[in-house]
Amino acid sequence: MHNAQQRPQHALPLNLVEAINRALFQAMSDDHRVVLLGEDIATNGGVFRATEGLKAHFGFRRVMDTPLAENLIAGLSVGMASQGLKPVAEIQFMGFIYAALEQLISHAARLRHRTRGRLSCPLVIRAPFGGGIHAPEHHSESTEALFAHVPGLRVVIPSSPARAYGLLRAAISCPDPVLFLEPKRLYRLQRLPVDLDDAPLPLDRCFTLRPGEDITLVSWGAMIHETLAAADHLAQAGIKAEVIDVATLNPLDRDTLVASVSKTGRAVIVHEAPFTGGFGAEIAATLASDALMQLRAPVTRVTGYDTPMPYFAMEREYMPSVERIVEAAKQQMEY
Structure with a gap:
């Protein structure tokens, strides 16, 4: 990331949840195929307000509230992705994601292989995870290893605002499904400089x-x-x-x-x-x-x-x- 003193007009102090919001805004501005869906993400901006203001800017056709049904959210995302859209779905907490396993493991992660490359599945599933905010157990668990075992499903976890911004932009551009796990303990822990002009960070790299x-x-x-x-x-x-x-x-x-x-x-x-x-x-x-x-x-x-x-x-x-x-x-x- 460029030094803030070199490019002050583009490097902004953001916390992690603000960086997520900026990355979504940038991706939606750059590509009309990017759509958002999830429980309470449109009108209310999500539990942690990661999607706040996006419905007002892009409209209800691109920022959609869904029923409380994780299997439906994942299934809709697979269908959208296979037909040319780039859905970014939010699962309210990682502890609620297990209803979506059938869609993620049996369909999203296998679609390219199953169709011999004819179809891809460029979707992102966002989910807050981890402890540290005094939430109940199903809101605080870390089961990333379960998903890392699935071939064809990328598992990406940011650890700072700049990496959240860069990695989410890369995930949305990825032609394959990405599970993007956001450590909610870091959502508002600190504001750090994020250069909004920096290129997306590379996936698959430490x-x-x-x-x-x-x-x-x-x-x-x-x-x-x-x-x-x-x-x-x-x-x-x-x-x-x-x-x-x-x-x-x-x-x-x-x-x-x-x-x-x-x-x-x-x-x-x-x-x-x-x-x-x-x-x-x-x-x-x-x-x-x-x-x-x-x-x-x-x-x-x-x-x-x-x-x-x-x-x-x-x-x-x-x-x-x-x-x-x-x-x-x-x-x-x-x-």
């Missing part, structure tokens, strides 16, 4: 947020916030941590991860999803197979626990903390 040579810290989504803070703490102890934002879980940019860990020899993977079967296990397996001879310590995972996300009184105890990440990193350094 981002190295901080260089280092002693240990690699790998994360995505909201946990990037704690991971960067942990890197700051480690720096005070003389440990230089490289921080990698995975950003796109499927397909995974294995080359960047392997190159980093081959350099540092150590890796800590951080995510708030449960430990067992979490996507961190896939990354750990990749590092064990492709960087084994460079590893100086076993790969460590700092994750949520194998329980449902608890109610808000114990939510903080469930989610990985800066202290847990720092402790895991220091144990790696002592191995």
